[in-house]
Amino acid sequence: MKLTKRSFVVFAVAAAGCLMSRAAVYNIVDYGAVSDTTRLSTQAIQRAIDSCTEAGGGTVLVPAGSFKTGSIFLRDNVTLNLENGATLYGSTDIKDYTPVTTGYVSLRTVTPTIQLIYADGVSHVAVTGQGTIDGRGSAFPKLSWNDEGITRPHLLRFICCSDVSVEGVTLRNSGCWMQHYLACDRVRIDGITVFNRNNYNNDALDLDGCHNVTVSNMIADSDDDGITLKSTSPRLCEDITISNCVISSHCNAIKLGTETNGGFRNIIVRGITVKPSADQSSQFFGFPGGHGHSAISLEIVDGGTMSNVDIADITIRGTESPIFIRLADRRRPYSKDVPVENVGSISGVRLHDILIDEAGPGGSSITGVEGHPVRDIELRNITIRHKGGQKAVAAPSDEKIAEYPESTMWGILPAQGFWLNHTRGVIFDNVRIEAITPDARPLFVATDSEGFVTKE
Template structure:
């Protein structure tokens, strides 16, 4: 259907007079969107969404072409479908983004934020198709340490939404986090491609205090963390299954943290291939050659609890410190008037059937605090091949109780395999460590740890 015919149809239906569309498919070009990245189509796309929702729901169609938009707002019962060959480009002018503030209280919602696609308290919403959403985030430079709220847009942000589906699409080049799902229930993410390495804070996926989530068949290449679970409010990330993904990250490939006010429970992660990015043209984090900081990173540092976490069938190539499990006391509150009281807990964690190759010499660690041990962790069928070449070093004496948790925070560890500090009942079953260069360190070093078993 050509543009002239669509325009005539638009007039014939009386859409210009405010008459609602009764058809299930709402083509954005009928509402005035144009395939021209020098012209904004924000209002046309938003009209299509609004009338689609008002008429009982259906599909907002983005046909093949290149469309420029600022902030748009998804509504209940609307599917935004991008055809093959369709691209929504984010405007590079910050004035085209609408600041919004949700009533959901979390670490990053105390002030207004900007995003390309946003929804709050929407139900039965979806983004589907074979097209692309490109945020062109390089246009928004980082201005301060924590400036991702109002100066750099997220590409996709859904808050307090239910029955969410994101499938098939390619998401590229966000100004900040690519996709942030905050306090959402029943989320299905399947078959998407994420390329996010054009700015700072370029996470690929952030699930934050969400329940009943499946993520599958995602290919993600991010400069910052890739698969990331957070808890920036008292709401736990709970009942989540992530499977069959290929990810690259200059930071952490699979991460539970850093924010942990509520915590994490009943998490299953299976069938993930972690590899260096094929594109090293821009690098904000990480090590030379595209090696990331960590591959599997589990943290409780702002109170909260972690339990029933099962991660297995993972292959990892190119990471400095492959496994990092950390219980600490940064105690950053999600709201200034709700201080964190007490150290959190970590228990009932199983890592199994993991192959690690081309790792750096740092080593892996499982560490708690004095009086607050990490408990009941099983590591089974794990093979590590790392650079090695280190002399024996003493275990660090500084607990770094409140520092930002990072797998390389202590430098070269006293063990070429695993350093344990303040732990209880850690089991290693069929774990092997090979170094490319001769290494004087032991495979295991344990300080203030009880019940360590090596099989």
């Protein structure tokens, strides 16, 4: 294409205008937000977001101050940036939260849900900065078994979004799950701090049926699960890399499950430190001293498949039953119209270069279902130091194949190291089990387990 001097100038000005639009900053104060936690700034913040996306995108700025808000909705090409010293406080009045529905069918979207910050079908969206978002979730009591997101708001919820970034911010005190990313593509979570120990179902992070995700440099302290991958629809969680995080959890620090309708594939976890929480002021789960149930839980219980999972370079202090690999047959459907008709599978799991100290006496387990064994599992260069002091016990007679999976579901296991049941091709290579006090149980017990190998 040939450009005259005049047309080139017009083109250059238009391009510069486009760049300026995308770089524009929309300060919520200019739209009526007030640094006063007795006054709602929801409408002002939403006006800033809407103006930003209508102009082609940019940054919605939350300046230093304390702002109260109900539900806000992020739009395309919007970065919500919280300056150092800025805090968004969630309203403690449930009437300030907007119930929403989504067209995406999953276990957790069958009823309208409420959340502080929400995005559905949005692309190029981010939450960044050095500020804080505090959901004040203790204001919302647990009213029923499955009321999370219904009468207790999520703090962040993204559904069917793409090119999502959450960086730098501190997230505190959600009414239930802190962050739920459902069926999202290309998600980047980096350098955030999470404290979520004020209510039930206080997970730190839930990636649910997401593709192409990196999570790095997160420090999280949660009463419920820490880093959790889920599959509450037929969509697998796949191509996920998690690295360089410090996790405290009263439940499971790293967990694939419990919901597993689609499953998990190509998951890499590296460089994680698991430790007890220093703050015991609120505790809904866990054991004395802040110990969680498990450090690593890998579960398929609602159909689905798990394959190509590699977890390494993990340092763990505490947890009662550190490693839990569970194939079972609960068959909870993601929709009442789509029953689960198969057991699912677990294969191709590698756990290596893991140091576990101060573990409880319960023991770890790798268990499948009769006729549906867990296959092709390698555990290498692992040391477990546990409390010990137990008498010999028999293997559990009730396999509990339809129950909620939990690493402590059988109590004290027959092995101080690992109990294997219904497995094929499990290899232990340089796996050391050390009891602090004498323990009468063998290091390994294997039932219906072919190809079970231990190497020094």
